Amino acid sequence: MSQQSSPCVPGLFTEEGGARVLGNRCVTCNTPYFPKASACHNPRCTESKMEDAAFGGKGVIWSYSVADFPPPPPHKFDKPFKPYVIGVIDMENGLRIVGQLVDPLEKVQVGAKVELVIAPVYHEDDKAYTSWKFKLV
Amino acid sequence: MQEVAVLGVGVHRFGKTGDDIVGTKSVTQLCRHAVDMALKDAGVSWSQIGAVTAASSRFSGGKGWGLNGNDVVEDMGSTGIPVYNMSAGCAAGGNAFNVGYSMVAGGIYDMVLVVGGEVMPKGMIQTSGLEDPNDPEFLRQRCVGMPGPSFWSTLARRRMFDYGTTEEQYAKVVVKARKISVHNPFARFQKEVSLAEVLASPYVSNPLRLFEICPVSNGAAAVVICSKEKARQFSANPVMVATSAVATVDFSDALPRGLSGPVPAGPSFHTESKAVVLKAFEQAGIGPKDVSFTELQDNCCFYELAYPEEWGLCAPGEAERLLDAGEYAPTGRMPINPSGGFVSFGEATTAMGVWQIAELTWQLRGQSGGRQVPGAKVGLCQTNGLGGNATAAILKR
Numbered sequence: 001m002s003q004q005s006s007p008c009v010p011g012l013f014t015e016e017g018g019a020r021v022l023g024n025r026c027v028t029c030n031t032p033y034f035p036k037a038s039a040c041h042n043p044r045c046t047e048s049k050m051e052d053a054a055f056g057g058k059g060v061i062w063s064y065s066v067a068d069f070p071p072p073p074p075h076k077f078d079k080p081f082k083p084y085v086i087g088v089i090d091m092e093n094g095l096r097i098v099g100q101l102v103d104p105l106e107k108v109q110v111g112a113k114v115e116l117v118i119a120p121v122y123h124e125d126d127k128a129y130t131s132w133k134f135k136l137v
Numbered sequence: 138m139q140e141v142a143v144l145g146v147g148v149h150r151f152g153k154t155g156d157d158i159v160g161t162k163s164v165t166q167l168c169r170h171a172v173d174m175a176l177k178d179a180g181v182s183w184s185q186i187g188a189v190t191a192a193s194s195r196f197s198g199g200k201g202w203g204l205n206g207n208d209v210v211e212d213m214g215s216t217g218i219p220v221y222n223m224s225a226g227c228a229a230g231g232n233a234f235n236v237g238y239s240m241v242a243g244g245i246y247d248m249v250l251v252v253g254g255e256v257m258p259k260g261m262i263q264t265s266g267l268e269d270p271n272d273p274e275f276l277r278q279r280c281v282g283m284p285g286p287s288f289w290s291t292l293a294r295r296r297m298f299d300y301g302t303t304e305e306q307y308a309k310v311v312v313k314a315r316k317i318s319v320h321n322p323f324a325r326f327q328k329e330v331s332l333a334e335v336l337a338s339p340y341v342s343n344p345l346r347l348f349e350i351c352p353v354s355n356g357a358a359a360v361v362i363c364s365k366e367k368a369r370q371f372s373a374n375p376v377m378v379a380t381s382a383v384a385t386v387d388f389s390d391a392l393p394r395g396l397s398g399p400v401p402a403g404p405s406f407h408t409e410s411k412a413v414v415l416k417a418f419e420q421a422g423i424g425p426k427d428v429s430f431t432e433l434q435d436n437c438c439f440y441e442l443a444y445p446e447e448w449g450l451c452a453p454g455e456a457e458r459l460l461d462a463g464e465y466a467p468t469g470r471m472p473i474n475p476s477g478g479f480v481s482f483g484e485a486t487t488a489m490g491v492w493q494i495a496e497l498t499w500q501l502r503g504q505s506g507g508r509q510v511p512g513a514k515v516g517l518c519q520t521n522g523l524g525g526n527a528t529a530a531i532l533k534r
Binding site for chain 1: 260288290291292294388401
């Protein structure tokens with residue numbers, strides 16, 4: 001498959017040097033943000049000091065659900081629609097993040113270990129549009 | 138602070154556009170019905186109302202600006218009174234009640250009409266629809282595709298992990314609710330459903346099924362509140378407002394509302410809902426043990442199990458046992474949603490906080506017929522809405 005691929009929204013994630021989402025972190029209180037926050041939102045933080053950070057690697061499934069029906073626009077999906085699992089992942093880097101799982105429902109469990117990957121969410125004009133997802137490890 | 142009484146309440150039965158209940162009625166027509174009923178119940182005329190607090194809707198009426206209270210005043214007849222339009226997502230009705238209550242308690246107005254009404258678009262509530270990469274909701278839909286109900290099903294799935302809750306137990310919540318709905322003439326659904334029927338309904342977002350998630354509805358509710366002193370002219374023993382509270386989400390809230398947040402140190406729960414209920418308890422000097430019954434926002438069955446535990450009405454992990462033992466029923470030790478709840482009404486989003494006040498009032502007056510909580514003395518109600526808004530009120534006899 002030499003199909004071209006492109007991020008479904010540019011500037012949010014990268015595959016260079018490993019799959020990671022691009023956010024930032026407040027150096028003062030260590031709060032991670034994705035997408036990037038213009039300032040720290042932690043009311044108990046004494047000074048907002050934002051520094052770019054990329055978040056990838058491993059985490060555990062805090063919980064998950066299933067899109068049994070296609071979500072309304074602006075979601076885009078390949079037809080015919082196939083239900084997919086959505087995970088809420090507690091990552092080792094301190095970020096709790098939502099993302100699709102590439103694995104089927106039967107294999108998914110709360111507490112299971114996953115890693116962040118970049119994978120297609122839909123195809124248009126022979127091109128794959130990608131997003132961050134999670135994969136059981 | 139003045140003590141505040143609920144003088145009159147009114148509700149237009151909930152329904153769905155095109156059905157025999159609401160047909161093609163506009164939100165103004167639905168509100169008119171509820172307001173007329175509340176005024177009649179209170180024994181006051183429109184000209185005696187000193188101010189209106191209304192829930193702002195994004196979906197219907199309000200001239201596209203959420204001016205739903207102005208629509209009601211124009212329809213009833215413009216008397217020049219102040220109108221406050223409150224916007225708080227699904228918590229707007231509760232917010233309007235809080236503002237009305239606060240102004241009567243503060244001695245600003247003697248008598249206030251609180252009103253909320255909706256004509257909802259079909260299907261799931263849509264996002265803003267903007268293709269704006271700076272809008273987190275756009276990113277959540279384009280990059281992940283997380284339909285509305287999957288937020289609730291994520292919480293429901295986690296509870297199954299934490300407490301061993303089964304899909305059958307979730308379904309039993311709905312069976313309980315719909316059993317009560319038979320006795321509520323204002324509910325959209327007034328038919329019992331069996332456990333088998335609930336479990337045969339399709340998944341909307343596994344583990345939640347179609348019958349376990351409240352649909353959207355059209356409906357309206359109105360209440361007339363006034364100072365205790367003023368109330369004496371109309372009623373010897375009116376239902377009193379013990380307190381009304383509003384809160385918003387805390388930064389520590391770790392529920393998956395957006396794309397991401399920090400991993401929390403402790404458990405994950407609706408911080409706005411817990412904060413507002415605890416605040417109401419504190420303000421009223423009333424504790425969970427004093428509560429005769431509770432009307433809480435059950436967008437899905439999960440909340441009827443989780444919320445009572447989070448607010449101290451029962452112990453963590455105890456909800457399923459209480460449900461199985463019949464304690465959730467109007468005649469049980471911890472009646473939850475004796476109205477039939479959102480799952481029997483459907484959500485006429487911004488009307489819900491006002492409708493709850495009407496349900497509490499009927500219960501405390503002993504007017505709830507087949508769904509009556511015997512000897513009800515204290516009622517608690519709660520809503521939450523987009524933006525991390527939450528409201529609670531405690532009414533007492």
